[in-house]
Amino acid sequence: MTSRIAIVGGHGKTGRAVAAALARRDVVPVPLGRAEWPVLADHLAVCAAAYVIAPNLHPDEPSYVAEALAAVEQADVGRVAYHSVASPYVPAMPHHLGKAVSEDLVRRSRPTWTILQPGAYLQNLDLTADLEIPYDVDAVFGFADLAEVGEAAAVVLTEDGHAGATYELATRVATPAQLAAEAGYVARRVEPGDVHPWLRAMFAYYDEHGLPVGTGPLGLLLGRVGRVGGPA
């Protein structure tokens, strides 16, 4: 029988990437959103595993994840993977910190668990024109390609050997200025304008530190490199 895998918070761009990768593995993806939230356990009961994605900038991600994990356990789903972020324990970025607390909940939950920690998505940057971003264009990032994030999720959800593992995910290490130049454009720093305070905090952190992420674990998961330490 073809297995079904739930994607909690699955209707956004991340969920769509995970669903596409699962479908390529002959798994039926079951994206779940707000409509299903009140009866999440009923929807999870027919699924072999669950991928848990919190909506962007959720005001209380640990509560969201705790509710999702409770439903996973109630439905007796044996395997869960949680969509975290690279460098979750950064007190200066509240939405990262919410993921650090949520990771602890996942590690203390009953199902077999895996945690994925993607860097900033490559697709966040509009490289079809000059790039204007509210942080240092020369800061170093480990950028994650969304399709590869989806593929990594499908690997840990359907293959053995990932129980209790935490993987940071980056497709390539680069600065925004380098990516813009490759696309034939110029990158420039602009003021952030009126944005969510957590985004303002994130831009301030990026400005000073970027968000470097190693490429080794994703390369290994996708079978691209045979050892950690291949080309960045």
Ligand SMILES: NC(=O)c1ccc[n+]([C@@H]2O[C@H](COP(=O)([O-])OP(=O)(O)OC[C@H]3O[C@@H](n4cnc5c(N)ncnc54)[C@H](OP(=O)(O)O)[C@@H]3O)[C@@H](O)[C@H]2O)c1
């Ligand atoms: N952007 C990046 O570079 C990056 C990098 C690493 C990690 N992340 C993480 O990726 C996640 C965001 O992924 P995304 O942009 O694909 O998702 P998203 O579009 O923000 O969220 C989509 C899903 O969340 C559900 N949802 C929204 N509010 C809800 C609520 N109050 N209760 C229950 N469900 C709710 C939506 O339900 P409906 O279907 O009902 O609309 C939808 O299924 C975040 O956790 C973010 O931190 C992002």
